[in-house]
Amino acid sequence: MATKKVVALTGNQAAAEAMRQINFDVAAVYPISPQTELMGFFAEYVANGEVDTDMVAVEGEHSAMAACIGAAAAGARTITASAGPGIAYMVENLYIASGMRLPIVLLDVNRALSAPLSIHCDHADSMLTRDTSWISLFAENAQEAYHHILMAVKISEKAMFPIIVNYDGYIVSHSIENVELLDDETVQNFVGPSGIHRIPYPLLDIDHPVTYGATAQPDYYTECKYQQHVDFLKVYDIVREVFDEFAEISGKKYDFIEEYQTEDAEYIGISMGSSFGTLKDAVDKLRAQGKKVGAVKITLFRPFPRKEIAKALSKAKGVVVLDRADSFDGIGGPLFKDVAASLSDSENKPLLHNFIYGLGGREVHEEEFMKAFERVERLEKGIDTRENLVEYLQVRE
Amino acid sequence: MSYELKPWHEIPIGSIVPEPGSSRINHTGSWRMLRPVLNYDKCTHCLICWIFCPDDSIPVSSKERYETDFEYCKGCGICAVECPYDALEMVPEMEIKLQELE
Numbered sequence: 352m353a354t355k356k357v358v359a360l361t362g363n364q365a366a367a368e369a370m371r372q373i374n375f376d377v378a379a380v381y382p383i384s385p386q387t388e389l390m391g392f393f394a395e396y397v398a399n400g401e402v403d404t405d406m407v408a409v410e411g412e413h414s415a416m417a418a419c420i421g422a423a424a425a426g427a428r429t430i431t432a433s434a435g436p437g438i439a440y441m442v443e444n445l446y447i448a449s450g451m452r453l454p455i456v457l458l459d460v461n462r463a464l465s466a467p468l469s470i471h472c473d474h475a476d477s478m479l480t481r482d483t484s485w486i487s488l489f490a491e492n493a494q495e496a497y498h499h500i501l502m503a504v505k506i507s508e509k510a511m512f513p514i515i516v517n518y519d520g521y522i523v524s525h526s527i528e529n530v531e532l533l534d535d536e537t538v539q540n541f542v543g544p545s546g547i548h549r550i551p552y553p554l555l556d557i558d559h560p561v562t563y564g565a566t567a568q569p570d571y572y573t574e575c576k577y578q579q580h581v582d583f584l585k586v587y588d589i590v591r592e593v594f595d596e597f598a599e600i601s602g603k604k605y606d607f608i609e610e611y612q613t614e615d616a617e618y619i620g621i622s623m624g625s626s627f628g629t630l631k632d633a634v635d636k637l638r639a640q641g642k643k644v645g646a647v648k649i650t651l652f653r654p655f656p657r658k659e660i661a662k663a664l665s666k667a668k669g670v671v672v673l674d675r676a677d678s679f680d681g682i683g684g685p686l687f688k689d690v691a692a693s694l695s696d697s698e699n700k701p702l703l704h705n706f707i708y709g710l711g712g713r714e715v716h717e718e719e720f721m722k723a724f725e726r727v728e729r730l731e732k733g734i735d736t737r738e739n740l741v742e743y744l745q746v747r748e
Numbered sequence: 749m750s751y752e753l754k755p756w757h758e759i760p761i762g763s764i765v766p767e768p769g770s771s772r773i774n775h776t777g778s779w780r781m782l783r784p785v786l787n788y789d790k791c792t793h794c795l796i797c798w799i800f801c802p803d804d805s806i807p808v809s810s811k812e813r814y815e816t817d818f819e820y821c822k823g824c825g826i827c828a829v830e831c832p833y834d835a836l837e838m839v840p841e842m843e844i845k846l847q848e849l850e
Contacts, residue, residue, distance in 0.1 A: 451764070452761045552766065563764050574755065
């Protein structure tokens, strides 16, 4: 077992520490709140010669991802980070990175999208990435952000898909927590050495030139996408494998989802990111009132843990799906639709109701989540009726 | 244009093209609207057209420029613009086709 030390760090400091320990070959970045501070910390490591990273300051996030694609195709271990509108600006190149099957780590310090402009947290930025065929992990706190980054490198290189590590802007990125750090050597051994031959066709292997990003005509495009589709389904096993390996060095065992008091729960709340702590508090308070409630956190967002969700909800009567982003589509938030689709083969069909919360950094409290549980219970018992499947939880009337 | 269509599982990861020269099987000459017609009396074989041709469609030796390779020439006209001796004229492909029919 590795040596560990507990240090008081913000989420951004913990993420920068993970980046230092991994010692990426290339980091191509453009600053945007709340990610700016993270790259500031990392830039210090670069300036002090504590890492060998070539830090490329580009002129925008579209270029940041373009530079990452080039670096990763060359064979470099590559990372970038962004938030909110920066992620939006990257989207075109996110599809290119995954289509080219390049291992790249992207830290998304979750931020709302404009307009109105908000630098604060919600998950709208990350929802832009949900169909990009990037693997996606959601961290609840600084400790998880640190752990997820270490695992992300390995998952990404094994799967040959790029990966996003999400952690909530300001709530996680700028709050100080106790974070247990592994020692540098343990991290290095875990992620393994860099070098161009980690990937099958590195462009720096000049004896074997290849073309990246060629055209596919209608006679090939479907086959290319189908291969990507099939390989993305293999990501589940790879993530599980890396989670297991990580448990051996850290003592912390991650799973696709985390369940809290779900065993006998009639009503279950589902959330992602930092609000899960608040959700657990709501569960505790309702349990104290004699309510059988539980909570589920989604750690692996892409590919979506549909089987695990179906199993966790197999006995539930009602489900509170908490979305930190709206889809504006008359159905519900992105998580709501994923959860609903996950129950397609389930015998148990619980009542699902969707709540939008925490937009643009709006603070969430357990009372609000308790209200959501109450609403679902009333709907399920036929006391309340609903016109829509989705409603906002924290609106001032 | 004919080549073997591979099944999905035989395509290299990331849709990369591992063998150079795949452009040879794409006969881009069929895209051409304008044809560079060379006036051999004006041509000095300076090879500037060869330097500029983006599709490598001008066969040359160390001394001589030969007729454009129309299997690949897209008719972009860069050679005609760059030629210092006005030896190339861009003629609509349709006109040439009609003349051939007469």
